[in-house]
Amino acid sequence: MSHKLDKFRAPADLDLRAELQAKYPHLGDMLELFVANEGPAINKWHHYLPLYERYFGQWRGKPVRFLEIGVAQGGSLAVWRKFFGPQAVLFGIDILEDCARLNGIDGQVRIGSQDDPAFLRSVVAEMGGVDVVLDDGSHMMAHIEASLDALFPLLEAGGTYMIEDLHTSYWRRWGGGLKGKPNFFNSVRAIIDDMHHWYHDGEIQRPALQDFVVGLHVHDSIVVIDKDVAHRPMNSSVGIRDSRQAAARRQAKSNRAGER
Numbered sequence: 001m002s003h004k005l006d007k008f009r010a011p012a013d014l015d016l017r018a019e020l021q022a023k024y025p026h027l028g029d030m031l032e033l034f035v036a037n038e039g040p041a042i043n044k045w046h047h048y049l050p051l052y053e054r055y056f057g058q059w060r061g062k063p064v065r066f067l068e069i070g071v072a073q074g075g076s077l078a079v080w081r082k083f084f085g086p087q088a089v090l091f092g093i094d095i096l097e098d099c100a101r102l103n104g105i106d107g108q109v110r111i112g113s114q115d116d117p118a119f120l121r122s123v124v125a126e127m128g129g130v131d132v133v134l135d136d137g138s139h140m141m142a143h144i145e146a147s148l149d150a151l152f153p154l155l156e157a158g159g160t161y162m163i164e165d166l167h168t169s170y171w172r173r174w175g176g177g178l179k180g181k182p183n184f185f186n187s188v189r190a191i192i193d194d195m196h197h198w199y200h201d202g203e204i205q206r207p208a209l210q211d212f213v214v215g216l217h218v219h220d221s222i223v224v225i226d227k228d229v230a231h232r233p234m235n236s237s238v239g240i241r242d243s244r245q246a247a248a249r250r251q252a253k254s255n256r257a258g259e260r
């Protein structure tokens with residue numbers, strides 16, 4: 001991936017704290033957790049930091065069950081432990097056997113593939129359920145889809161599913177491509193259409209997510225899906241209706257019909 005990413009690399013002499021403060025003035029604790037990290041290496045796109053605070057902030061200091069796909073050197077698990085606090089149930093999964101050495105440091109680490117539904121189910125069972133999923137794994141289209149299909153049904157109502165580094169949706173080596181069908185943003189469109197299934201006759205395209213997507217947020221390379229019961233939409237009129245206005249509208253409508 002390096003050649004594609006080189007042009008985005010921060011200059012070596014960048015004052016990272018000043019840069020983040022200038023561009024993201026509302027950034028909270030994530031600023032210091034990232035800038036002052038002296039633990040295992042962590043590499044993050046700068047614009048992800050405020051998004052983590054926005055979407056994960058509600059669970060800080062709570063016994064949130066957080067599952068990260070992709071442990072690498074354990075840098076992010078260390079940050080999540082500091083961010084969420086001691087009550088959080090943190091689990092990370094990785095396909096690399098070497099990551100097993102990180103088990104029990106900042107969270108539990110299990111070894112397996114993100115495209116193995118049985119493995120994912122066993123991890124969530126061990127966690128006692130899951131409130132938040134962060135997919136920072138292979139970033140391959142097929143893997144992202146497999147994890148979403150397996151984990152979204154297991155996510156607690158009120159939970160959050162975040163997928164990052166989705167610029168790979170445009171890159172063939174990751175199974176994506178600007179006009180390619182597997183581009184994850186085509187799935188986003190399918191999820192949006194399913195969310196609005198009440199209003200059209202099209203087939204449900206992602207049955208694993210059906211009736212539980214109540215929000216979908218797209219940012220540069222990040223998609224966040226809010227899970228909850230999507231109730232059948234209903235609307236009401238309340239307050240005093242102006243009958244003259246309604247009569248005028250009816251009259252205008254019949255005039256238009258007469259003109260045709």
Ligand SMILES: C[S@@+](CC[C@H](N)C(=O)[O-])C[C@H]1O[C@@H](n2cnc3c(N)ncnc32)[C@H](O)[C@@H]1O
Pocket residue numbers: 041042043068069070071072073074075076077093094095096112113114115136137138143
């Ligand atoms: C971007 S790194 C994770 C970085 C880590 N979250 C951090 O910020 O410090 C991606 C990780 O995903 C792992 N990975 C790749 N394919 C995977 C798969 N199929 N299942 C689970 N993990 C996978 C890689 O071994 C690698 O450690």
